[in-house]
Amino acid sequence: MATQFEVNGRKVSVNVQPRMTLADCLRHELKLTGTHVACEHGVCGACTVIMDGEAVRSCLTLAVQAENSKIVTVEGLSPAEGLSPLQQAFKHHHALQCGFCTPGMLTTLHALLSQEPNATEERIRDVISGNICRCTGYVTIVEAALDARSAYQAGSEKA
Amino acid sequence: MKLPDFEYRAPDTLAEAVVLLASSEGARPLAGGQSFLPIMAFRLAEPTMLVDLKKIQELRGIQVSEQGVRIGAMTRWREILDDPRLKAAIPLLPEAIEHVAHYQVRNRGTIGGSLAHADPAAEMPAVALALDAQIEAMGPKGRRMIAAQDLFVGPLMTSLETDEIIVAVHIPAGPSNRRYGFQEFSRRRGDFALAGIALSYDQDAQGRAANIRIAAFSIADTPVRLKAAEAILNGKIVDASTIAAAAAAASGEVDPAGDIHASARYRKALVGTMLTRALERAAADAR
Ligand SMILES: Cc1cc2nc3c(=O)[nH]c(=O)nc-3n(C[C@H](O)[C@H](O)[C@H](O)COP(=O)(O)OP(=O)(O)OC[C@H]3O[C@@H](n4cnc5c(N)ncnc54)[C@H](O)[C@@H]3O)c2cc1C
Ligand code: FES
Ligand code: FES
Numbered sequence: 001m002a003t004q005f006e007v008n009g010r011k012v013s014v015n016v017q018p019r020m021t022l023a024d025c026l027r028h029e030l031k032l033t034g035t036h037v038a039c040e041h042g043v044c045g046a047c048t049v050i051m052d053g054e055a056v057r058s059c060l061t062l063a064v065q066a067e068n069s070k071i072v073t074v075e076g077l078s079p080a081e082g083l084s085p086l087q088q089a090f091k092h093h094h095a096l097q098c099g100f101c102t103p104g105m106l107t108t109l110h111a112l113l114s115q116e117p118n119a120t121e122e123r124i125r126d127v128i129s130g131n132i133c134r135c136t137g138y139v140t141i142v143e144a145a146l147d148a149r150s151a152y153q154a155g156s157e158k159a
Numbered sequence: 160m161k162l163p164d165f166e167y168r169a170p171d172t173l174a175e176a177v178v179l180l181a182s183s184e185g186a187r188p189l190a191g192g193q194s195f196l197p198i199m200a201f202r203l204a205e206p207t208m209l210v211d212l213k214k215i216q217e218l219r220g221i222q223v224s225e226q227g228v229r230i231g232a233m234t235r236w237r238e239i240l241d242d243p244r245l246k247a248a249i250p251l252l253p254e255a256i257e258h259v260a261h262y263q264v265r266n267r268g269t270i271g272g273s274l275a276h277a278d279p280a281a282e283m284p285a286v287a288l289a290l291d292a293q294i295e296a297m298g299p300k301g302r303r304m305i306a307a308q309d310l311f312v313g314p315l316m317t318s319l320e321t322d323e324i325i326v327a328v329h330i331p332a333g334p335s336n337r338r339y340g341f342q343e344f345s346r347r348r349g350d351f352a353l354a355g356i357a358l359s360y361d362q363d364a365q366g367r368a369a370n371i372r373i374a375a376f377s378i379a380d381t382p383v384r385l386k387a388a389e390a391i392l393n394g395k396i397v398d399a400s401t402i403a404a405a406a407a408a409a410s411g412e413v414d415p416a417g418d419i420h421a422s423a424r425y426r427k428a429l430v431g432t433m434l435t436r437a438l439e440r441a442a443a444d445a446r
Binding site: 021040128130 | 161162163164165166167169192193196197200201209211213237260261262263264266267347348349
């Protein structure tokens, strides 16, 4: 099925089987391998992308369901050069070790902080409870998110 | 992991969707996909056609009136949590939905999908029972209302015909003295509960409970009313002694299965504890 949507500000047109998930479409058709895939049934959060401003699991979304939507993947979070404030905060706080969960953490937290720039620590913890990280123990991820809030509060970061 | 092969359609109207569903044996509605895609990934379902309900306006929107609340089937969890009118009209609803899944899943999962999916561990079916909700469904033979207690017939099984679509959920408004309680226990917030309780009752001027409806979930093939516990509380003041008696009755009347997450004995005890906490909250909650 011919399907059109926008990825990281670029219009794309793909011809996919209806059964292809958005995650597979991004990785295999569009070669955007920043979106990671692990459990493939909605449990781990590694595949999170931002769809029309909201964090969603791309393994639980069909590519054909993305028709006419705006998708942002982890690749789309970085500025032309360097790192975004959230990425910078992850680096500063050592909020990643193996990095497998990181794309999902970044997209989830970017969507959250864009909508709720004053999110409390409790809110941040609740939100990333849907993303499994086997390395960090979450503490540094929460610290990074708290630290990055100021960039979103200042309005320089938006989904 | 590849999903089974299917045809994909996204009709604009409810009438078209009904025709599509009736046209083929293996056609199924698709709402948020948050339960259906995992099930397809495991090949527990192999639909030949998915009829995506996303464009159908009639399935959207939340209406709040004197008579109660109407929530369109395609209303997402997130929209329910974000609507301040619902918090005021039926506080049990947002309180329970906060326990449904995680952030990203709540951005796509829908109330209609949850009721049709009929997971015995899900919150919404039990809430529908406790609130005496009516489910509006549409099929080739027309529209009908199904009481929540008649909808759930087994694990992941409902009394809907395969070509029927849930259009909306209707929740009657309670009197101003209605009390609500919700409790569940899960190992991690957002995970399915090991056991949970949703309840409502009306408290009269003397402080006695009437019209009590207690629904337990994650302890049987469907959500169930706890009739023995209800009988103990109806007409009585909800206090420490009636709560203790009701909790003991509740643990006695359920017959849960054990699994890797919790033994049957543990779940039985948990039902009593959850009921105790839900009743304590409801009794203390002077609205
Ligand atoms: C990691 C994870 C954790 C979760 N945790 C919880 C939890 O704690 N509690 C909980 O309640 N749920 C949980 N869920 C499930 C989630 O709430 C689903 O969103 C919900 O159960 C189904 O809604 P959906 O809109 O995604 O439906 P879909 O997945 O699209 O559909 C589910 C079923 O309902 C049918 N259907 C959908 N809409 C209609 C309709 N309008 N009329 C007739 N049939 C219809 C479909 O054909 C399908 O059989 C979890 C899901 C995941 C992935
Ligand atoms: S790969 Fe999508 S949630 Fe795990
Ligand atoms: S950094 Fe390895 S899983 Fe999170």
